[in-house]
Amino acid sequence: MTIKISTQAFDPFHEVQSYQSTRLDNLGAIGATSIFIGTMRDFNENAAVKGMTLEYYPGMTEKQLEEIVIQAQCQWQLIDSLIIHRVGNILPHESIVLVAVWSSHRGDAFDANRYLMEALKSKAPFWKKELLITDQERWVASNTNGYKQKS
Amino acid sequence: MSIKVRYFASLKENLGRSEDELTFTRLLTAHEVWNCANPGKPLPGNSLVAINMDYVELDNLVKDGDEVAFFPPVTGG
Numbered sequence: 494m495t496i497k498i499s500t501q502a503f504d505p506f507h508e509v510q511s512y513q514s515t516r517l518d519n520l521g522a523i524g525a526t527s528i529f530i531g532t533m534r535d536f537n538e539n540a541a542v543k544g545m546t547l548e549y550y551p552g553m554t555e556k557q558l559e560e561i562v563i564q565a566q567c568q569w570q571l572i573d574s575l576i577i578h579r580v581g582n583i584l585p586h587e588s589i590v591l592v593a594v595w596s597s598h599r600g601d602a603f604d605a606n607r608y609l610m611e612a613l614k615s616k617a618p619f620w621k622k623e624l625l626i627t628d629q630e631r632w633v634a635s636n637t638n639g640y641k642q643k644s
Numbered sequence: 645m646s647i648k649v650r651y652f653a654s655l656k657e658n659l660g661r662s663e664d665e666l667t668f669t670r671l672l673t674a675h676e677v678w679n680c681a682n683p684g685k686p687l688p689g690n691s692l693v694a695i696n697m698d699y700v701e702l703d704n705l706v707k708d709g710d711e712v713a714f715f716p717p718v719t720g721g
Contacts, residue, residue: 531721547720548653550713553697578720590721610721616699618692619720620653632654633719635690 494566496558497577498549505530505577505591512575517595522572527602529592529610535585537633541626547580547589550618554578561612565594569601574609578619611639645669645708649681652715655691675702677712690717 495512509528517523535542562574572595579589592609596602614636621633649664656662664681672680674695678687693702694713706712 549720550650550652550694550697550715553694553713556697614718614721616718617720618652618694618715618718620716621719622653632657632716635717636719636721 494559494562494573495575496555496562497575498551498554499577499579500581502583502587503577503579503591505588508575508577508591509593512593513595517573519572522597523595524597525595525599525602527594527596527599527606529590529606530588531590531610533583533585533587533589537623540623542585542623543626544585544624545583546622546624547578547583548620548622549578549580554618557617558613561609561616564612565605565608568608569596569605570598571596571601571605574605576609576613578613578617580619607639614639647677647706647708648711649677650711650713652713654716655688655714659685671705671707673703674700674706674712677706678714687714688716691715692717 533545558576565571575593577591583589592606594602594606623631623633625631646665646667649666651659651662659682666681674693675687691714693700695704695706695710
């Protein structure tokens with residue numbers, strides 16, 4: 494398990510490749526890799542957004558993410574997992590979050606990745622403040638439920 | 645006993661400060677800690693509270709040396 498809080502922009506594709514080639518030693522066991530990348534949009538809730546600041550709670554954020562990964566490890570057969578989350582000032586098109594899960598089988602990889610992402614959204618202490626194109630600032634009030642059916 | 649109180653995001657912005665160091669002579673719940681630190685300012689109903697970086701309920705007791713944190717719903721990812 495690796496959890497990183499990044500104050501700098503990161504390339505999630507490079508991070509996954511680098512992690513797999515340098516940090517995983519049982520490559521023969523890997524049958525499935527599931528990758529989720531969250532990217533900053535240039536719009537939200539009917540407004541054009543030109544930037545965002547992500548605040549976090551150093552110490553608690555990492556602790557909550559570790560507990561989420563441990564819960565996933567209890568429920569699914571995982572070889573390893575990598576979470577990187579950006580903080581600080583972010584621009585549209587930049588990556589906010591990477592969740593990568595390595596497993597022997599796709600069911601574990603898909604389901605654990607989805608669990609990790611939804612748990613991160615509801616439990617990890619991060620807060621987004623948007624800077625609109627009008628120069629108005631606003632806090633994002635809450636995260637939506639990713640499992641909710643679209644009407 | 646002494647307690648560190650921390651605030652994040654919109655709560656921090658609205659209060660105009662990020663933390664308090666408080667001293668109490670009796671055991672308090674997390675909610676009572678908020679009320680002592682912020683008289684006349686009710687804790688927003690959707691706030692989350694953590695003691696020593698674990699989520700707790702508002703009626704959890706706070707011990708000497710604890711760090712209590714109050715913050716709005718989380719919006720990461």
